[in-house]
Amino acid sequence: MKFIPRKPREGINVSDVHPLAEAGALVAGLSIIFTVVAVALFYAVELALLSISVETEVQLFENWAPDDLLSVSADDERKTQAQEILRRLVAHWGDAPYQFRLEIVESDVPNAMAYPGGLIVVTTELLDGVASENELAFVLGHELGHFRNRDHLRMLGRVAVIGLVFVAATGTDGGAALGVRIADIAQRSFSRGQESAADEFGLQVVNAEYGHVDHSWNFFDRLNDGDLRSSKFIAYLSTHPSAADRSDRLKVLAHDQGWPLSGPTIQLNWINISSPADP
Amino acid sequence: MIEILLNFGLPILIMLIAFFVGSRIEKRHFEDIQNREEALHGFPAVSFEKLPADWKVGSVDLVSGSVVISLDYFKRIIAGLRGLIGGRIKTYEPLLERARREALLRMTESAKSQGFDAVVNVRLETSRLANSARNGKGTAGIEILAFGTALSLS
Numbered sequence: 001m002k003f004i005p006r007k008p009r010e011g012i013n014v015s016d017v018h019p020l021a022e023a024g025a026l027v028a029g030l031s032i033i034f035t036v037v038a039v040a041l042f043y044a045v046e047l048a049l050l051s052i053s054v055e056t057e058v059q060l061f062e063n064w065a066p067d068d069l070l071s072v073s074a075d076d077e078r079k080t081q082a083q084e085i086l087r088r089l090v091a092h093w094g095d096a097p098y099q100f101r102l103e104i105v106e107s108d109v110p111n112a113m114a115y116p117g118g119l120i121v122v123t124t125e126l127l128d129g130v131a132s133e134n135e136l137a138f139v140l141g142h143e144l145g146h147f148r149n150r151d152h153l154r155m156l157g158r159v160a161v162i163g164l165v166f167v168a169a170t171g172t173d174g175g176a177a178l179g180v181r182i183a184d185i186a187q188r189s190f191s192r193g194q195e196s197a198a199d200e201f202g203l204q205v206v207n208a209e210y211g212h213v214d215h216s217w218n219f220f221d222r223l224n225d226g227d228l229r230s231s232k233f234i235a236y237l238s239t240h241p242s243a244a245d246r247s248d249r250l251k252v253l254a255h256d257q258g259w260p261l262s263g264p265t266i267q268l269n270w271i272n273i274s275s276p277a278d279p
Numbered sequence: 280m281i282e283i284l285l286n287f288g289l290p291i292l293i294m295l296i297a298f299f300v301g302s303r304i305e306k307r308h309f310e311d312i313q314n315r316e317e318a319l320h321g322f323p324a325v326s327f328e329k330l331p332a333d334w335k336v337g338s339v340d341l342v343s344g345s346v347v348i349s350l351d352y353f354k355r356i357i358a359g360l361r362g363l364i365g366g367r368i369k370t371y372e373p374l375l376e377r378a379r380r381e382a383l384l385r386m387t388e389s390a391k392s393q394g395f396d397a398v399v400n401v402r403l404e405t406s407r408l409a410n411s412a413r414n415g416k417g418t419a420g421i422e423i424l425a426f427g428t429a430l431s432l433s
Contacts, residue, residue, distance in 0.1 A: 001331040003397075005321040013376045015369040019298065019357065022369050026360045033364075 038165045045157035054097040061117025092208040114152040133266040134215035145201030151194045212263030217247035301351035323397040337433035344385025349420035382425035390429040401427035
């Protein structure tokens with residue numbers, strides 16, 4: 001037997017593909033797959049959620065509230081009054097299928113949210129930021145509009161789907177919380193139509209209750225003009241239509257519908273009380 | 280915004296650094312391997328178990344060479360993505376190729392420095408070194424062990 005020395009041959013065990021090309025192909029391909037899956041899920045979940053009847057929804061979520069809902073004390077003056085305003089507004093929505101509940105959450109971002117089962121959550125910053133009952137009534141009316149169009153279910157589905165895709169893509173729990181927050185902002189940015197429809201219903205309810213729509217958009221004007229201009233303003237904008245556009249559209253709508261643009265406004269009792277009334 | 284940057288920007292930055300540093304190290308390692316293979320050219324390291332009848336063996340001993348090589352972050356992430364859809368993990372191939380050849384080289388160099396003339400019955404073993412990540416399921420690196428019987432021919 002004869003030993004013939006040979007040098008090892010290159011390129012047998014190592015693929016001749018540049019690592020960056022491999023990375024690019026993988027990232028691009030997987031992004032396309034994820035997007036297609038996400039969009040499909042999006043519509044599937046929306047269809048599924050909207051096929052749930054209002055009665056079933058109310059039954060399912062009757063006493064449900066988000067886990068992180070830190071509500072203020074039950075005898076908070078603001079809560080009692082806001083609930084009363086809400087009750088009067090709901091009276092103008094013929095046969096509203098929901099038993100509306102209102103909770104106040106401690107937060108330094110002015111915001112209001114609609115949750116399944118007829119739960120409306122408003123932040124303390126919003127309650128302290130509104131200057132009259134009429135301003136608050138419009139915000140509540142807007143949330144009622146979301147319930148009427150069942151946007152709260154759509155939002156829930158979208159946020160869940162985008163959050164899920166995020167977790168799958170990053171593979172970490174850490175990505176999940178961030179994913180849900182980005183999802184929340186992202187889905188609202190392409191739900192402009194829903195926001196407008198909710199505004200329209202809100203304004204209609206306010207007009208029915210007060211006989212005019214004065215002060216409905218003053219809160220947004222102030223957000224825009226500077227009283228409240230700060231990082232809070234940015235935070236509010238990220239989840240709602242631009243305040244300036246919104247207030248303009250509302251004025252046009254009120255004018256078209258022939259709703260009176262001015263009238264007596266009602267002061268809120270808790271205005272000028274720096275801290276919630278202590279017993 | 281800062282969160283998005285930390286969650287996505289930082290890993291991408293680390294990946295790029297890992298890619299450039301890792302590629303450089305890999306390139307230099309391959310060059311080194313090729314030079315040493317050149318130097319050992321003609322020294323038999325073969326896998327047969329039975330000696331040819333005409334070989335007159337003087338002394339024998341066990342020789343071995345092992346190497347532990349770690350993945351870089353770039354390879355790890357790309358392999359993770361590959362793991363979602365399957366297929367050849369091309370970024371791992373050069374890693375294992377380097378490790379195999381390095382282990383064989385160390386074994387052969389050890390035999391040559393001890394005055395042997397050949398290594399027969401060469402075998403390769405692979406083991407994975409676990410690290411504490413993902414409850415011990417993470418991979419810190421791989422070890423490749425090459426061993427065989429060194430002979431001096433009389």
